[in-house]
Amino acid sequence: MTQTQPVETIPQPRHAPVAVPTAGQPYEYRRKPLVEPDWTRFPGWRHITWEQWESAQWQRVNCVKNIKQLRTVLGDLVDESFYEDLAADQSALATMSMLVPPQMINTMVPFAPMSTESFLADPIRRYMIPVASDRRTDWPSHPYASRDSLHEHDMWVAEGLTHRYPTKVLAELLSTCPQYCGHCTRMDLVGNSTPAVDKLKLTLKPVDRYDAHISYLKAHHGVRDVVVSGGDVANVPWKNLESYLMRLLEIETIRDIRLATKALMGLPQHWLQPDVVEGLERVARTASRRGVNLAIHTHVNHAQSLTPLVAKAAQTALDVGVRDVRNQGVLMRGVNATTPDLLDLCFALQARRASCRTTSTCAT
Numbered sequence: 001m002t003q004t005q006p007v008e009t010i011p012q013p014r015h016a017p018v019a020v021p022t023a024g025q026p027y028e029y030r031r032k033p034l035v036e037p038d039w040t041r042f043p044g045w046r047h048i049t050w051e052q053w054e055s056a057q058w059q060r061v062n063c064v065k066n067i068k069q070l071r072t073v074l075g076d077l078v079d080e081s082f083y084e085d086l087a088a089d090q091s092a093l094a095t096m097s098m099l100v101p102p103q104m105i106n107t108m109v110p111f112a113p114m115s116t117e118s119f120l121a122d123p124i125r126r127y128m129i130p131v132a133s134d135r136r137t138d139w140p141s142h143p144y145a146s147r148d149s150l151h152e153h154d155m156w157v158a159e160g161l162t163h164r165y166p167t168k169v170l171a172e173l174l175s176t177c178p179q180y181c182g183h184c185t186r187m188d189l190v191g192n193s194t195p196a197v198d199k200l201k202l203t204l205k206p207v208d209r210y211d212a213h214i215s216y217l218k219a220h221h222g223v224r225d226v227v228v229s230g231g232d233v234a235n236v237p238w239k240n241l242e243s244y245l246m247r248l249l250e251i252e253t254i255r256d257i258r259l260a261t262k263a264l265m266g267l268p269q270h271w272l273q274p275d276v277v278e279g280l281e282r283v284a285r286t287a288s289r290r291g292v293n294l295a296i297h298t299h300v301n302h303a304q305s306l307t308p309l310v311a312k313a314a315q316t317a318l319d320v321g322v323r324d325v326r327n328q329g330v331l332m333r334g335v336n337a338t339t340p341d342l343l344d345l346c347f348a349l350q351a352r353r354a355s356c357r358t359t360s361t362c363a364t
């Protein structure tokens with residue numbers, strides 16, 4: 001953990017011990033129906049229709065990228081001290097720039113009165129819109145902490161292609177996502193530079209980068225598993241992504257392809273667009289015909305993020321032939337580091353057929 005990661009400093013009423021059930025078990029499962037929170041509770045989205053909300057384009061155009069835009073959405077639901085706390089973080093501590101789709105903001109304080117206190121305590125807010133008071137300054141950084149904590153760049157065999165393990169590679173197709181998470185382990189490359197981090201830049205044209213990946217994989221028959229990532233593949237224009245995946249599928253030795261996209265949760269509208277669904281079906285059919293396991297890996301950290309639109313996007317991917325939709329959450333204090341939060345998350349994911357695997361790394 002680096003010194004600048006958001007960690008818990010604020011009392012967390014939502015993490016109070018769960019009521020001990022009559023059987024004396026430490027956890028009580030409660031089945032909760034998925035609900036799309038009402039976005040018209042936000043002053044800035046009071047007149048937004050369901051048709052607008054379902055539109056991937058509307059979601060992308062209305063992402064919150066700065067404090068001014070956040071003020072427009074929240075109005076006076078939070079007070080000035082919150083914005084000062086946020087500005088203090090952005091000017092000196094933040095390792096990721098701000099980018100939050102409306103879909104994700106709408107899962108913050110979804111069913112309780114919004115106030116400065118409830119917004120500060122919210123688990124989604126804590127990792128998507130970190131503020132200075134979230135940071136622990138009394139703990140030193142880990143002695144081996146570094147910007148590229150997994151040394152992915154050191155192991156590039158072509159731009160964006162990390163070959164760390166004998167049988168698998170990580171292919172970073174691009175360096176952007178539809179949403180930026182405050183804890184991103186790929187902060188060295190992903191997103192815009194911040195006052196605290198000057199980011200590494202991809203320099204090749206995408207077409208040349210992709211050609212270099214395919215050439216390497218054609219020449220290295222020991223690789224059977226490709227994580228197609230970034231950034232987030234939801235930001236690759238669909239025709240380019242489909243072309244890349246079809247080229248991978250022509251390589252006999254590749255048996256597993258994992259598409260990394262937090263947008264399945266953060267921007268499910270993207271994965272529900274007709275051209276994307278049709279394209280995904282073509283890729284899934286080809287993968288099935290060639291005996292390749294095609295999976296989507298997403299990144300959900302809290303059950304609160306799961307809404308009917310997210311479930312529909314995951315189910316649609318399964319319906320068109322993607323073999324698995326898996327989750328790789330990140331364990332974070334103040335977000336999901338309690339037994340009830342993790343079990344709620346796993347059960348909520350399992351309820352919709354998506355398989356749940358909570359690990360310490362991000363899908364993307």
Ligand code: SF4
Binds near residue numbers: 179186230231299363
């Ligand atoms: S989606 Fe993944 S790669 Fe993108 S900012 Fe979040 S953690 Fe980083």
